[in-house]
Structure formats: C-alpha cells, structure tokens
Amino acid sequence: MIPKKHGPISRATFLSSDKLIANGIRCLRLLTNVWFRGLFLILGGLILLFIIVPVAKMIFASSPAILIDSLRDSEITSSIILTLYAAFLATVIGFLLGVPLAYLLAKTQFPGKRLIEGIIDLPLVIPHSAAGIALLFVFGRHYFVGQAFDGIGVRFLDSLAGIVIAMLFVSVPFLIDSAKEGFQKVDPRLEKVARTLGATPWRTFARISFPLARRSITAGCILMWARGMSEFGAVIIIAYHPMIAPVLVYEKFETYGLDHARPIAVILILISLFVFVVLRLLLYRRER
Amino acid sequence: MISIRNLYVELGDFTLKDASLDVKDGEYMVVVGPSGAGKTVLLESIAGLYSPERGEIRLRGRDVTRLSPERRHVSIVYQDHALFPHLCVRDNILFGLRMRKIDEKECSEAFSRVVELFSIRSLLDRDPQTLSGGEQQKVALARALCVSPDVLLLDEPLSSLDPKTREEIEAELHHLHRELDVTTLHVTHNFEEAVALGDRIAVIGEGEVKQVGTPEDIFRKPNSEFVAEFAMSRNLFIGELSNTGIGQCDFQSGDLHFSVDSGNGPGNRAVIRPEDVMLVSRDAIPSRTNTFTGEIVRIADRGSTLYIDVSVPSVITALVTRHTYREMELKTGMRVSVCFDASSVHVFQE
The missing domain is CATH 3.40.50.300 (P-loop containing nucleotide triphosphate hydrolases)
Incomplete structure (x- = not known):
C-alpha cells in the first residue's frame, strides 16, 4: 500500500509512468515480433514459390487438348502404365519383405539394431545412378544372383524385373520406416493382453499389431509407390527399355526438345500430385 | 494354486x-x-x-x-x-x-x-x-x-x-x-x-x-x-532387548528405553505404530509404563488425521485425529507426554 500522505496525485503519476513503460515494452516486443515473423515469412515464402511456380506454370501452360492428345499416344500411355505397374510390384515386394523387418525393428531389442536401421536408410543417400550400377553387379547375368534368377527365366537387364528391383531399392526405406513407426506406436500391453486372452503370436500380429499400425503401413506403401514411380537414375542404368515415363520424358527432351517432353511431364506431375494428396489426407486422418 | x-x-x-x-x-x-x-x-x-x-x-x-x-x-x-x-x-x-x-x-x-x-x-x-x-x-x-x-x-x-x-x-x-x-x-x-x-x-x-x-x-x-x-510404522528404533523377567523385557535404544512384552523374540529393532501412541497433555501424566515427556518438533497435517513428532529427545510419532488436535491446541514447541502399551511394541531382528 502507498501511504496516504503521498495523496492521489503521486499515485496517479506513479501508475501512469509505470503504464508508459509497460506500453513501451509491449510496442518494442510487437515490433521485434513483426520483424522476426516478417523476415521468416519472406524467407519461407521464397522457397515455397520456388516449389510452386515451376509446377504450376507447367500444369497451366499446357493446353488440355495437348494433354488429351498425349494420352492417345500409345507410347506415352504404355510407359505411364508400366511405371505405375512396376512401382506397384516393387511396393508389393517391399510390403512382403519390409513389414516383418519393420515389426522386428519396432518390437524387439537385439545387438546391431541401430546398424540395421542405418543400412535400411542407405538407399536414401546413395546417388541413384550409382545404386543402379551396384544392383547390376548382383543381378547382372554374370553374377550369382542374376544367374540364379536366369535359371527360372527372370532377367533384369532391360526388363520389367530390372525396373522393379531398381524401384524397390530406392524406395523401400520409406515403407520400412513408416511401418516401423506405426508398430512402435502400438502399446506393447495390448499385445500382451491379447496373448493372455489366448491369441498366438501370429493371431496377435494379425488381429492387434497389424490393424493398429495399418494407417502407417498404408501411408508407407503409398509413399513407396510414389517414390518408385518417380525413380529415374537407378532405372535408366538397369533398364532403359522398356521405357518408364520418367525415362520417356528424358528421351523426348533429348531428342525433340522441351515442347515434346512437356505434356508427358505434366501428366506425370498430375499423377504424383494425386497420389500425394491421397497420402496427405490419410496422414491427416491418422493424426486426428 | x-x-x-x-x-x-x-x-x-x-x-x-x-x-x-x-x-x-x-x-x-x-x-x-x-x-x-x-x-x-x-x-x-x-x-x-x-x-x-x-x-x-x-x-x-x-x-x-x-x-x-x-x-x-x-x-x-x-x-x-x-x-x-x-x-x-x-x-x-x-x-x-x-x-x-x-x-x-x-x-x-x-x-x-x-x-x-x-x-x-x-x-x-x-x-x-x-x-x-x-x-x-x-x-x-x-x-x-x-x-x-x-x-x-x-x-x-x-x-x-x-x-x-x-x-x-x-x-x-x-x-x-x-x-x-x-x-x-x-x-x-x-x-x-x-x-x-x-x-x-x-x-x-x-x-x-x-x-x-x-x-x-x-x-x-x-x-x-x-x-x-x-507400512508407515514411523516409529522404528534400533537397539537391543534385555530380559527383566516377570513377563516383560526392556528395549534399549540410545537414551530411550521402554518395556516390551516378552512374547517378542530376540531382535535389534522395535516398531510402534503411531496410532498406538497416545498423546496426553503434560499435567495429566498417567502412571503407566512407557510414558515420555518432550516437545512437539513437527506436525504433519494429513487432513482428518495429523502426525505429531515429539522429541523425548528421541523422536516418537503419534497419530491424532483432527478433533484431538483442536481440543489440545497442539502446536510445535509445546511440551506434551506420549505413552504406549508394552504390547504395542513389535521387536524383530534385522
């Protein structure tokens, strides 16, 4: 309490000067905030534009008529179908071999686990053309694995199988990482309860762990599919033919120039965008 | 089973x-x-x-x-x-x-x-x-x-x-x-x-x-x-048991010694539950065994009950109800007496 003899005046001045300082501080804070936010907004906006402008320009610059025309071109449609199909096959193989590994990594402890996790992410850092060459060293007809597959009539050089393994190699980390994350989120006690209620390990996996991680696994599959679809470097080393869409874009560009490459590039971008939107929706629902 | x-x-x-x-x-x-x-x-x-x-x-x-x-x-x-x-x-x-x-x-x-x-x-x-x-x-x-x-x-x-x-x-x-x-x-x-x-x-x-x-x-x-x-037996004393005959033993823990039922086996630890310790005002000292006078050094409030630490000078903790607490106007520094039955003491070997 302020003693009474100072009277109301001194109290008022005291209050107002206090208020002034408080307001000053608030203004200053607001200003620094505006500066801070503003600068970050400009920097962030630049990179955003860098991504949006080329994609948008390409989509809107090409007339629908040309796009539809391109879709009538059997060379283009078959390359697109081949791309989608090969990426799908790679995803199926990735699912069958990757999900069990993801489960083991998420649910068990063993020496060398970190090393394995590192190895899985290796394809993400290897230049993809180098990855293609590395694959040839194993799946080429002169090498052991290649010979083994040759025995059952599967060849990798310039074939669908080659496209699939190239896509598999570069895109499977996405599926494994996403599935692992999904399994990690499953409370181990749910699995324990299921076991005590009479479920075998198999049925616990099928009825509890897998359904609960399903969204993450689905997201991983879509991500893997999309990534496989957009692969160029590794595929072109192993299988220039049959031609997948990214390779076709490259070839059209090399032989006929920009105008001929553009329509098929636009179609590819539209397909990727569609897959991407579906993926985001799925992830959004999972977060909720 | x-x-x-x-x-x-x-x-x-x-x-x-x-x-x-x-x-x-x-x-x-x-x-x-x-x-x-x-x-x-x-x-x-x-x-x-x-x-x-x-x-x-x-x-x-x-x-x-x-x-x-x-x-x-x-x-x-x-x-x-x-x-x-x-x-x-x-x-x-x-x-x-x-x-x-x-x-x-x-x-x-x-x-x-x-x-x-x-x-x-x-x-x-x-x-x-x-x-x-x-x-x-x-x-x-x-x-x-x-x-x-x-x-x-x-x-x-x-x-x-x-x-x-x-x-x-x-x-x-x-x-x-x-x-x-x-x-x-x-x-x-x-x-x-x-x-x-x-x-x-x-x-x-x-x-x-x-x-x-x-x-x-x-x-x-x-x-x-x-x-x-x-089990929150708060009063735990380290010491030794000696036989005094006539159905009772004596437990000695530092300066503190008290009677114990001879039913207790040999042991070097004695526990008394705080709810078995009775708190009485100093002027009403009952003529019973195991009565000690000292000063309240701490009061731990648990809502409906309170733990009262009395230094005799070893600390003995008594549990009192809020009713007793108010009635006796207990506060730290106050001198009070505490007492407990010989049968309330349990002796064990650690």
Missing part, C-alpha cells in the same frame, strides 16, 4: 531375485511395494510374458514355467486398461472367446454373464476411447473374466482412477471376488489399497519378496525395516 519358487528374472537393469510366493485357491492376494520393486515383472512372469532365468511357476499343480501365455489361462488387467482401441466394447470382450475357439452357444453364455455382472450392456457398441475411466476398467475386467481364467492378475487397477471411482471399483472388486471366487493377484504401490482388498499381502521390494502375511501381520509385525517403513 499359484506356487512360485525361486523365480529369477533378469530384465535390463532390473532383476527379480529368487522370489517365492504361494497363493491359495480363491484367495485375493495383494502384492504391494514401491515403484520399481518388480511387481509388474512378477505379474507378467506369471502370465508368461517373460521367461525366467531360473525358478518355477506352478498353476493348479501344473508346471507352466515354460508355457506360452495363451496356454496358461491367466488373465491380466493393466492400470491403463489396455482396451483394443480399434475394436468396440463388444469385440473387446469377445476377443478372448474368439481366440480360444469356444463354440457359439458357450460363447454367448459367457458373454452375457459378464455383461450382466458388470452392467455394461449399454456400452457394448461404444469405442473404448469414449468411455470414462471407471467404464474402461469394467470393460477390461469383463474382457479378462469372460474367458473364465484360473487366475486373474491386476496391475495397479485403481491407480489411474479418481478417488471416487476408485472407491467404487474397489468395492466392485471386493464384491466380484466374493461372487466369482477367482484366484486374484493384485499389485499396487498403495498400502491402504492392499489392506482394503487383500486376504493376504505380500510386500515386495528391491526385486525380493520381503514379507507375506495378513494385513494385520504386515501392520503389526513387520519382519524388516523395509516392511515397517513401507
């Missing part, structure tokens, strides 16, 4: 050391101990979720030590209930019956029975996430009991509930146990919960079973400092 012999489980930094425990048929046994004492490991070992390094677990005389969990007929209910979030209440409860491939008729009978027992018919189509804590608890219990387990394991079933629901479920558990007569092993860190529910209590600490007995035993006759402290 449950017979555990020298169970030794190593789990990361934690070890359960040669734990032995017997639970009788139809008994409600509460395993109580501080966090990290190994209670959950013990429970999960019985359920078969950990395999022990050594030791033996028998259920109904059958050695199940190496049996997988799905073949033990032991149900477990966890603190956070662990309901399957992707299944509705009905499918949660039916899960065990479906896994055990029980025929349709038997299945629906067992299902109806637990649904009636817990009065949860109105919840059947709900998602577990939309249930209150108490409702989740009921569903978890229904799911566990639906398969008619030989043993029910409860891991801190009341810890995550608010006090009111907690009392409700506590009563429910009590009622349930009388109704179904299923052998139950309940673990908790809450001593009061243990006393309220247990036919017998096992105190566990540092990976060992410290003492097993009736609540009264654990309360009055702790066999170690660990148990005495865990």
Whole structure:
C-alpha cells in the first residue's frame, strides 16, 4: 500500500509512468515480433514459390487438348502404365519383405539394431545412378544372383524385373520406416493382453499389431509407390527399355526438345500430385 | 494354486531375485511395494510374458514355467486398461472367446454373464476411447473374466482412477471376488489399497519378496525395516532387548528405553505404530509404563488425521485425529507426554 500522505496525485503519476513503460515494452516486443515473423515469412515464402511456380506454370501452360492428345499416344500411355505397374510390384515386394523387418525393428531389442536401421536408410543417400550400377553387379547375368534368377527365366537387364528391383531399392526405406513407426506406436500391453486372452503370436500380429499400425503401413506403401514411380537414375542404368515415363520424358527432351517432353511431364506431375494428396489426407486422418 | 519358487528374472537393469510366493485357491492376494520393486515383472512372469532365468511357476499343480501365455489361462488387467482401441466394447470382450475357439452357444453364455455382472450392456457398441475411466476398467475386467481364467492378475487397477471411482471399483472388486471366487493377484504401490482388498499381502521390494502375511501381520509385525517403513510404522528404533523377567523385557535404544512384552523374540529393532501412541497433555501424566515427556518438533497435517513428532529427545510419532488436535491446541514447541502399551511394541531382528 502507498501511504496516504503521498495523496492521489503521486499515485496517479506513479501508475501512469509505470503504464508508459509497460506500453513501451509491449510496442518494442510487437515490433521485434513483426520483424522476426516478417523476415521468416519472406524467407519461407521464397522457397515455397520456388516449389510452386515451376509446377504450376507447367500444369497451366499446357493446353488440355495437348494433354488429351498425349494420352492417345500409345507410347506415352504404355510407359505411364508400366511405371505405375512396376512401382506397384516393387511396393508389393517391399510390403512382403519390409513389414516383418519393420515389426522386428519396432518390437524387439537385439545387438546391431541401430546398424540395421542405418543400412535400411542407405538407399536414401546413395546417388541413384550409382545404386543402379551396384544392383547390376548382383543381378547382372554374370553374377550369382542374376544367374540364379536366369535359371527360372527372370532377367533384369532391360526388363520389367530390372525396373522393379531398381524401384524397390530406392524406395523401400520409406515403407520400412513408416511401418516401423506405426508398430512402435502400438502399446506393447495390448499385445500382451491379447496373448493372455489366448491369441498366438501370429493371431496377435494379425488381429492387434497389424490393424493398429495399418494407417502407417498404408501411408508407407503409398509413399513407396510414389517414390518408385518417380525413380529415374537407378532405372535408366538397369533398364532403359522398356521405357518408364520418367525415362520417356528424358528421351523426348533429348531428342525433340522441351515442347515434346512437356505434356508427358505434366501428366506425370498430375499423377504424383494425386497420389500425394491421397497420402496427405490419410496422414491427416491418422493424426486426428 | 499359484506356487512360485525361486523365480529369477533378469530384465535390463532390473532383476527379480529368487522370489517365492504361494497363493491359495480363491484367495485375493495383494502384492504391494514401491515403484520399481518388480511387481509388474512378477505379474507378467506369471502370465508368461517373460521367461525366467531360473525358478518355477506352478498353476493348479501344473508346471507352466515354460508355457506360452495363451496356454496358461491367466488373465491380466493393466492400470491403463489396455482396451483394443480399434475394436468396440463388444469385440473387446469377445476377443478372448474368439481366440480360444469356444463354440457359439458357450460363447454367448459367457458373454452375457459378464455383461450382466458388470452392467455394461449399454456400452457394448461404444469405442473404448469414449468411455470414462471407471467404464474402461469394467470393460477390461469383463474382457479378462469372460474367458473364465484360473487366475486373474491386476496391475495397479485403481491407480489411474479418481478417488471416487476408485472407491467404487474397489468395492466392485471386493464384491466380484466374493461372487466369482477367482484366484486374484493384485499389485499396487498403495498400502491402504492392499489392506482394503487383500486376504493376504505380500510386500515386495528391491526385486525380493520381503514379507507375506495378513494385513494385520504386515501392520503389526513387520519382519524388516523395509516392511515397517513401507507400512508407515514411523516409529522404528534400533537397539537391543534385555530380559527383566516377570513377563516383560526392556528395549534399549540410545537414551530411550521402554518395556516390551516378552512374547517378542530376540531382535535389534522395535516398531510402534503411531496410532498406538497416545498423546496426553503434560499435567495429566498417567502412571503407566512407557510414558515420555518432550516437545512437539513437527506436525504433519494429513487432513482428518495429523502426525505429531515429539522429541523425548528421541523422536516418537503419534497419530491424532483432527478433533484431538483442536481440543489440545497442539502446536510445535509445546511440551506434551506420549505413552504406549508394552504390547504395542513389535521387536524383530534385522
């Protein structure tokens, strides 16, 4: 309490000067905030534009008529179908071999686990053309694995199988990482309860762990599919033919120039965008 | 019924050391101990979720030590209930019956029975996430009991509930146990919960079973400092016992010495429960044995009761009701007398 003899005046001045300082501080804070936010907004906006402008320009610059025309071109449609199909096959193989590994990594402890996790992410850092060459060293007809597959009539050089393994190699980390994350989120006690209620390990996996991680696994599959679809470097080393869409874009560009490459590039971008939107929706629902 | 012999489980930094425990048929046994004492490991070992390094677990005389969990007929209910979030209440409860491939008729009978027992018919189509804590608890219990387990394991079933629901479920558990007569092993860190529910209590600490007995035993006759402290026996004295004849002994602890019933065996520790210590004003000194005068050094308020530390100069703690506290106008620094019966002292060897 302020003693009474100072009277109301001194109290008022005291209050107002206090208020002034408080307001000053608030203004200053607001200003620094505006500066801070503003600068970050400009920097962030630049990179955003860098991504949006080329994609948008390409989509809107090409007339629908040309796009539809391109879709009538059997060379283009078959390359697109081949791309989608090969990426799908790679995803199926990735699912069958990757999900069990993801489960083991998420649910068990063993020496060398970190090393394995590192190895899985290796394809993400290897230049993809180098990855293609590395694959040839194993799946080429002169090498052991290649010979083994040759025995059952599967060849990798310039074939669908080659496209699939190239896509598999570069895109499977996405599926494994996403599935692992999904399994990690499953409370181990749910699995324990299921076991005590009479479920075998198999049925616990099928009825509890897998359904609960399903969204993450689905997201991983879509991500893997999309990534496989957009692969160029590794595929072109192993299988220039049959031609997948990214390779076709490259070839059209090399032989006929920009105008001929553009329509098929636009179609590819539209397909990727569609897959991407579906993926985001799925992830959004999972977060909720 | 449950017979555990020298169970030794190593789990990361934690070890359960040669734990032995017997639970009788139809008994409600509460395993109580501080966090990290190994209670959950013990429970999960019985359920078969950990395999022990050594030791033996028998259920109904059958050695199940190496049996997988799905073949033990032991149900477990966890603190956070662990309901399957992707299944509705009905499918949660039916899960065990479906896994055990029980025929349709038997299945629906067992299902109806637990649904009636817990009065949860109105919840059947709900998602577990939309249930209150108490409702989740009921569903978890229904799911566990639906398969008619030989043993029910409860891991801190009341810890995550608010006090009111907690009392409700506590009563429910009590009622349930009388109704179904299923052998139950309940673990908790809450001593009061243990006393309220247990036919017998096992105190566990540092990976060992410290003492097993009736609540009264654990309360009055702790066999170690660990148990005495865990049962909040506050007055623990280190000293020695000497025989003075005529049915009484003398316990000497530093400057303090008091009479003890000669029924007590040899020992170097004495405990007196604070509720057995009587607090009287100094001018009304009763002519009894074991009366000491001193100064109040600390008052710990617990709401309806208070712990009063009196320095005589060894500190003796008395439990008083709020009524006494107000009536005697107790405050720190006040001089008072404390007294207790020779029969209230329990002596043990540490």
